[in-house]
Amino acid sequence: KNHLLVQHWRKDFPILHTSLYGKPLVYFDNAATTQKPSIVIEAESYYYRHTNANVHRGIHTLSQQATEAFEAARSKLQRFINARHPHEVIFVHGTTEAINLVAQSYGRCRFKTGDEIIISAMEHHSNIVPWQMLCQQTGAILRIVPVNDAGELDINAYQNLFNPNTKLVAITHVSNTLGTINPVKSIIHYAHTQHVPVLLDGAQAIAHIAVDVQDLDCDFYAFSGHKLYGPTGIGVLYGKADLLEDMPPYQGGGDMISSVSFSATTYNKLPYKFEAGTPNIAGVVGLGAAVDYLSAIGMDTIIKHEQSLLNYATELIVNIPDIRMIGSATEKTGIISWVLAGMHPHDIGTFLDRQAIAVRTGHHCTMPLMERFGVPATVRASFALYNTKNEVDKLVNAIYQARELFK
Ligand code: PMP
Numbered sequence: 001k002n003h004l005l006v007q008h009w010r011k012d013f014p015i016l017h018t019s020l021y022g023k024p025l026v027y028f029d030n031a032a033t034t035q036k037p038s039i040v041i042e043a044e045s046y047y048y049r050h051t052n053a054n055v056h057r058g059i060h061t062l063s064q065q066a067t068e069a070f071e072a073a074r075s076k077l078q079r080f081i082n083a084r085h086p087h088e089v090i091f092v093h094g095t096t097e098a099i100n101l102v103a104q105s106y107g108r109c110r111f112k113t114g115d116e117i118i119i120s121a122m123e124h125h126s127n128i129v130p131w132q133m134l135c136q137q138t139g140a141i142l143r144i145v146p147v148n149d150a151g152e153l154d155i156n157a158y159q160n161l162f163n164p165n166t167k168l169v170a171i172t173h174v175s176n177t178l179g180t181i182n183p184v185k186s187i188i189h190y191a192h193t194q195h196v197p198v199l200l201d202g203a204q205a206i207a208h209i210a211v212d213v214q215d216l217d218c219d220f221y222a223f224s225g226h227k228l229y230g231p232t233g234i235g236v237l238y239g240k241a242d243l244l245e246d247m248p249p250y251q252g253g254g255d256m257i258s259s260v261s262f263s264a265t266t267y268n269k270l271p272y273k274f275e276a277g278t279p280n281i282a283g284v285v286g287l288g289a290a291v292d293y294l295s296a297i298g299m300d301t302i303i304k305h306e307q308s309l310l311n312y313a314t315e316l317i318v319n320i321p322d323i324r325m326i327g328s329a330t331e332k333t334g335i336i337s338w339v340l341a342g343m344h345p346h347d348i349g350t351f352l353d354r355q356a357i358a359v360r361t362g363h364h365c366t367m368p369l370m371e372r373f374g375v376p377a378t379v380r381a382s383f384a385l386y387n388t389k390n391e392v393d394k395l396v397n398a399i400y401q402a403r404e405l406f407k
Contacts, residue, residue: 002305003388009297010386012037023356026391031176031204031335031382032360033226036290040230043289044282055281056255056272070281073288074271080291081221082212083238087270090244091279094235095203096126098222099170101237101250101274102199103130106220109248111167113139118161118169118196120145120153121372124176125365127201131170140167147372151178151327158187162194169198173205173221177364177380178327179310179335181209188217197243203227207384208306208333210299213238225283229384230290234283237274244270251276302385306334309383313392320399326378334383337364340399343406345377351402352379357395 010016013035018025027035047069053062055070071086078086092098107117117131121144131142143166145158153171169191174181188198197219205211206223213221221238225231239247249256249267253276258266267273294302313336318325322341340348349361360380363370370376381395 002308005301006305006386006388010388012039012293013386014038014041016386020356021354026355026357026394028381028383028387028391028395029358029360030207030384030387031227031364031380033232034207034229034384035386036231036286037229037293039293040286040289044231044286047282047285051285052282054278066281069285069288070279073284073291076288076291077236080211080295081206081236081238082214084214085241088238088241088244090237090239090271090274091284092235092237092274093233093280094224094226095124095201095222096130096224098220098235098237099127099199099201100130102170102220102222102239103134105247105250105274106243107131107134107140107168108137111138111140114165115140115167116143116161116163116165117141118143118145118158118166118171120158120171120182121147122151122153122175122178122180122366122369123170123172124201124203125367126203127170127172128368144368145171147369150329151175151180152329153180153182153187155183155186159190162191162196166194166196169196170201171198172201172203173211174202174208174333174335175327175366175369176204176335177337177366177369177378178329179204179332179337179382180327180329181205181331181333183331184218185216192217204333204335207294208303210303219243225287225290228287228290229293230287231280231283234280234287236287241270244274249273249276253277255279297385305385306383306387309387309389309392310334310336312389313381313383313395316392316396317399320396320403322403323399326373326375334387335380336382337378337380339375339378340403343402345379347406348379348399348402351405352395352398355394355398357398359395 053066055067143161199220202223224235256276326337345361
């Protein structure tokens with residue numbers, strides 16, 4: 001039954017029907033970005049053909065229609081993550097901008113010398129560098145939660161990092177390199193007992209876990225549309241309304257003001273205070289369509305399928321001779337990272353590419369995590385709703401062939 005469902009979903013993604021080197025594309029680089037269903041491509045195209053106008057300003061009909069489409073998408077995203085209010089959904093470029101927004105708007109005016117920010121050893125560079133920049137500006141320091149051999153956070157060590165100087169926790173929900181699902185609910189609960197707010201980097205979770213920000217009780221949640229079957233250049237920062245209300249704007253410009261004069265400017269209300277300038281309107285509309293698509297299928301159905309693919313692939317890949325899996329957490333999304341003795345990951349990636357199998361090789365923007373495991377790079381296969389066991393078989397066969405060739 002699952003098999004039939006997936007064949008049905010695959011029809012929704014035009015790019016899956018292309019070939020490379022005479023072979024059908026096998027796309028296993030979903031952690032970098034997912035492919036887009038026709039409904040998303042058509043929503044953007046329809047918007048540009050029929051509704052294009054600037055939002056929030058025009059009295060004319062087209063502008064009002066564009067504004068309606070834009071704000072309707074905000075409500076769809078609110079429902080998708082179960083935020084309390086639509087104005088807790090701030091549209092940004094992506095996860096990276098969301099984290100920079102919190103660092104600069106929340107952190108910069110609050111943090112001072114000696115304050116501490118807790119992150120982890122498995123963070124993507126975009127949940128490290130914005131905090132390092134903030135530390136340089138304010139004199140705050142980073143404290144790092146260590147990762148064990150299985151690729152899981154050391155929760156005892158996490159709790160021991162807290163002290164009266166701790167001001168913020170910023171942790172990834174799911175590791176983009178290992179697939180580890182972190183126990184974020186208990187991480188957040190503990191931080192709140194210490195009166196410390198928590199930002200979750202949801203870039204790798206949002207398309208693979210049913211995210212409920214009220215249930216998690218996170219203070220901020222950041223994600224990118226392009227990893228959620230939506231367009232590039234659009235993402236979301238969720239924040240609790242009372243926190244966002246207290247934060248100064250991140251960027252100044254049009255739309256984010258309520259009045260401007262040379263003596264005094266007052267700022268617009270949420271969410272517009274954080275949306276300076278003309279937004280990525282078509283991107284927002286496309287992201288709304290992506291969320292409709294996923295809601296129609298149901299996250300539970302997607303999770304079941306991806307977990308069965310993960311189990312199937314893990315069993316086959318673990319048994320390949322000379323392979324070293326990086327990370328073996330008990331709670332994982334569909335991401336597998338490995339190295340093969342005697343072969344550089346880039347050589348494996350190139351070999352697989354010639355078989356039309358797209359995987360990612362490199363440090364995956366997690367250089368400190370590579371250092372933790374003593375490898376410069378890994379090969380990473382990451383699954384999405386449209387991947388099949390047959391594609392996994394092709395990947396595994398190709399790894400065996402690569403082994404023979406490079407022996
Ligand atoms: N965090 C994680 C865990 C990621 O996987 C990524 C994307 N690889 C990002 C942050 C950054 O996302 P973006 O480049 O879309 O801003």
